[in-house]
Amino acid sequence: MKRRRLLLLAASSAVVLLTALPVKTARRPRYGGALRVEIGASVSSLDPTLPTANSKEDAAKEQIDALIYDVIEPKTKFTLNGPFHVTAFESGKRAVLEATEDYRLGRPFVDSIEITMGRPARERILDLELNKTDFAEIPAEDARRAAERGVRVSRSQPDELLVLVFRRSVEPKKTGLAGARVREALALSIDRAAIVNFILQKEGEPAGGLLPQWSSGTAFLFSTTADAVHAKELSAQIVPAPKIVLGYDSGDSLEQAVAERIAVDAREARVQVTPQAVKRELENVTDARLIRLRMQSKSPAAALEGFTDSLAVITGLEATALPDRASPEDIYNRERAIVSSYRVVPLVWLPRVYGLSARVRDWMAPGAGEFWPLADVWLDGPAEPASEEGKQ
């Protein structure tokens, strides 16, 4: 009985190894095949000029649009004749894109892309496990679980910043906050390592500055460790005890978990934080908010300018432009100035995580500001029919 179990174990280990490791063949791209893609959002229209219902649809639509439009200037000028063209579209459900033979940068390697919309994360991961799809985005917090279940996982460099921001309208008189001291006490109370280790399952990095270490090279100069003792000292100086309503996106489970964790940490420092789910149109009801900022460029200067523009609208911070050819020192000083205001409290850096089937080749996780490079991937498997011509 024991032997049989060992036999089964040995055989099953072999099968697991066979399925878990991607197949290796030679490297030059092959043409042909249909790439199956699943996304969580439901995209109602591919017209780039029409508005979207939420940020998730917006992000997904941007990715699909990049496949079918030749983007001349992002968000302003588009022409058709992208690497793919739409051959079928069911609003909010599915889209089929076919390779454009005369695309100016070369015909994509795959013949078509079949996009299924509205698939929740759990089902996307299951479909990856069952080889029912070739490509899907995975929430960072689910990446470890997916990898443990045999899904081939690809991660970008961390380029999305989850940040707590105090809104522009929050004035000490109105809310009873003693300004910078309350914000500093809250910032010092947050245990970022716990957010990364437990909520994100070690996916991502604690953030102290507004740029990740790989981009700026100076992120290590910003502390990411909690200082509960100093936080308590600061909050003790404020009477009455400060109360903060912290908003998070009602459809974002990660933001919810982080907001709840912040409330626990803040309580230790005698700051009362009340997490509250909010919809986009009701953002103004909270004192502070969790938001996600995605880097629009790998360049530290460009990324920081993009962030400061977004943050200026919410927090009222002055969006001073960096000098031309800003040096690393200029960039660091600008970051330091923003973070020292405690109106912006960086929390964690998140990578974008993708699940891939074993047959997807030449996949490179897109960098900051880049789109899914699906025109560059190719599918391992039987060669396209044309390639057989010479054998006849």
Add this chain to the structure above:
Amino acid sequence: MRHKSRICHPLQYAIALAVLIFSFQLIPTQIAHGQTPSTPSSQTSDQRVASPALPTAWSDGVKALAAKIAAAAKPARAISLEIKNISSLGPSDVEGIRKALEAELTSRGLRLGSSSVQVEVTLSENVESYIWVAEIRRGDDRRTAVASVEKGRTPNTTVTRQSVVLHRDLEWQQSRPIMDFLIPDVSPDGRPLMFVLEPRQIVSYHFEGGSWQSSGAFQISVPDHRPRDLRGLIDLVEDLFSFQMSDVRCDGGARRYFELTCSKNSWPAWPVNAGGEERGSVTMVQDRNYFGGDLAVYGEIDVTAPPFFSVAVMNHRDWADWILAELDGKSRLYEKSSKPVAEYVGWGDEIVSIATGCGTDWEVLVSGRGDWTESDYLQAYGTRHSASPLAISDPVEFPGPIMALWPSVDGKAARVVSKNLQTGMYEASKVTVTCSQ
């Protein structure tokens, strides 16, 4: 004993099977691990073997940082200095920087030792450059100084093993894609000459003052839409150059001036070179990245070839055989006919034959497996045992995929275009094969 052996028998089979399958899966993985790109540490260490001084950019960085530290430390005459490394620099690099920084600070009148002014230097890096940061603390006062330093180039590498030595010389690197490059043996004015074929132009360079200087460019009129995996090749027979790409070809003179005639969308035959002035020919399949159909090799052999990515021709006195790296990931050996006589697995898509005279007639250089997201290597195989060619060198590593591999004009070396995944630069290298001792 027999009883024990009988009990273990099925289990041994199962374990053996599992180990066998595991090994099959691991072989490429191990190779991939062996392809770890050269780190800046090895790069700079290698550079320093030839020259004990720091690279100029590093010396400049040290000077800039020292100046900032000295300014921030004033009026103190002594500082304590600590250096921390969180970049990809290796210990020998860090030691070199530390010594240079200490010397620079001392030359600025600062004494190093215990002091109330503490300076902690962190060697960091970002996506663009090395970032060297000094934190200067004096009591509660804390200042920060930053210097950025350009990252260096990939070194030349030599790999010795078994019966041949592979040596890679990095000739040129640039951010724009390189299709192929060529350094003719002789130039009209005696100055070394190099041509770099890019997707839309041919650029000529002359070697002057220790580096290649651009001396001319020829713009190529190209079709509106082009293959995504565009391929290119430069060939030279006597004084006639041929600059070939998937969808356009330019022929003519180029030694003194560009006197080229180009034809686009004509899908002309590509030359097949195995040394000497004789050329075979092969045709690229339209809008694709592979060849197929008519293949002419030496000894007046014309065959219909299956689709393939690259060919290695072994030209003998009165006959030739050839290996095709085919689309199914296997390479096959052919002798005089369209029927393969041997099949090789485990090779990449880029192969080229080199005549070195190291005991075997020809060596075949073979790229690694994987895809364009991984590092790569070239390894030499002997062709004497045609049924199962043996690796006769260690792999020479490339920090990114090999995009093009062609024989040199004399057939005794290989031209390699690769993409460095660490720097994003396209690198043109010459790989030579010499007999080991």
